[in-house]
Amino acid sequence: MESLAPLLSRRSYSRKKLIHPAPNDQELQSLFELVMTTPDHGNLKPWRFLVVKGEKMQVLADATLEMYRRQLPGGVLTEKARRSCQEIANTPMMIIAVTDLKPEHDVSLWDQWLCGGAAVQNIMTGLHLMGYGGFWYTFLAGDELKPVLGMQPEDQVLGAISVGTPKERFVRPLERKSPHDYCFEWQGLGKKPTPYFGK
Template sequence: MNPLTPLLDRRSYSYSKLTYPGPSEEELKQLFDLVMTTPDHGNLKPWRFVVARGEEKMNKLAEVTLAMYKRQSPNGELKDEAYRAVEYLKKLPMMLFVMTDVDPDHKVSLWDQYLSAGAATQNIMNGLHLQGYGGLWYTFLANDEVKPLLGLKAEDQVAAAIAIGTPKPEFVKKIKRQSPNEYCFEWEGLGVPPTKLFS
């Protein structure tokens, strides 16, 4: 059996496809234990995590999100999709923010530190899948407007805002994946174009 099989079915689920329950306290601890295996040049741990969960906090987060949609609208008017997104957000059990916590004076480059935060995010996505949960790497809430809410320094970024819940059964299905053949190459030496790795 292919040892990677459990991860080959990982997929993202939109808000509307996620419901309660979310991860328990113990499952969150296990998830963050997995994060600690993330490649991290210099062992800096250049990431931090903030979890928003529970109906009251998710409603507050939905209000903040709606206000952000309004500010980013050219005329201040909102499309139906903005209202739908906010309503789905209210129904989520949890949102997990991944933030960078970089040291700009360290010999390890900022690029390396930012990449490590991205790798930590993917570890979370994989871990959620293995635990039986679904996640959506939501980019709208990963922007500069969120920084003050999370107490970030100017040089830090919100790497991800991950919507988390249990996938509704009717949406749990295999996805036909693209072949990796077009994206993988073998190095043939200096000055020689790489050749395809797989025929």
């Protein structure tokens, strides 16, 4: 369908493939308004988003490097850790999605986690539609780094999204897997589902 065409070209870009500019404040406002449309059982908004940009990218990179140093045996940094932190410093912007769970609420923590992940996906989709690129990766904030990010001890990072403009030479369609192997039609109780699209 033509209405879905803009989304079919969505892809992720590693940090090394992202350059300036990143979204401005007005664009970020629109992006987070999109996030507010995320399906949210209980309307809890179980997330918080930290926007890191400018000179604070180097501060974040340094703090991350120190976290790695404390986690690695003997405090000896690997080349991979150094390279990763340098990439963070060079990234135009990062949006760090953090949980803000409500364990006392009737909505299960599982639902709240899924909702937070859906919110991050909306950020990725919105960035693409705005002409920017993003890279969603796991960022396990240790106890040393949580206070630096303004997180509570019980908070966890849903994802760290590197944000910027994709380098032009990397903007090209990707070969996708067919959905045929992943979609099935339910045939009733005790019956084996059959491929929805046939073979």
